[in-house]
Amino acid sequence: MAIIPQAIANTITFADPLDTGQKLLVYEIVGNGTVLVGEYNTTSTINLSSSDYVIAVKPAGAGLLQNPVVGLDWMTAGIVIVFLIIFCTGLTIAVVRILLSAFRVK
Numbered sequence: 001m002a003i004i005p006q007a008i009a010n011t012i013t014f015a016d017p018l019d020t021g022q023k024l025l026v027y028e029i030v031g032n033g034t035v036l037v038g039e040y041n042t043t044s045t046i047n048l049s050s051s052d053y054v055i056a057v058k059p060a061g062a063g064l065l066q067n068p069v070v071g072l073d074w075m076t077a078g079i080v081i082v083f084l085i086i087f088c089t090g091l092t093i094a095v096v097r098i099l100l101s102a103f104r105v106k
Contacts, residue, residue, distance in 0.1 A: 015043065023057075023058035026038055026053055026054075
């Protein structure tokens with residue numbers, strides 16, 4: 001959350017180098033409360049009048065649940081990683097057994 005005093009409240013340009021698609025809520029401070037001016041994305045430019053403002057980041061929902069294709073991609077990647085860990089562990093155990101049997105003292 002950021003409080004923008006009227007001394008610098010004019011034109012504000014947001015920049016999001018990671019392109020996360022976050023939403024920003026801009027509130028004007030009026031008396032003892034606030035009034036919603038608008039909801040903007042992180043690449044917007046807004047013009048503010050001479051007043052005090054509060055800018056808050058809107059909480060995002062669960063991204064994997066909102067986009068099932070991305071969630072499925074992550075799940076598939078997780079399954080592949082688990083399979084590789086199991087495979088490498090089994091391979092390591094097999095190599096150790098072969099080496100132990102080759103160097104067994106009789």
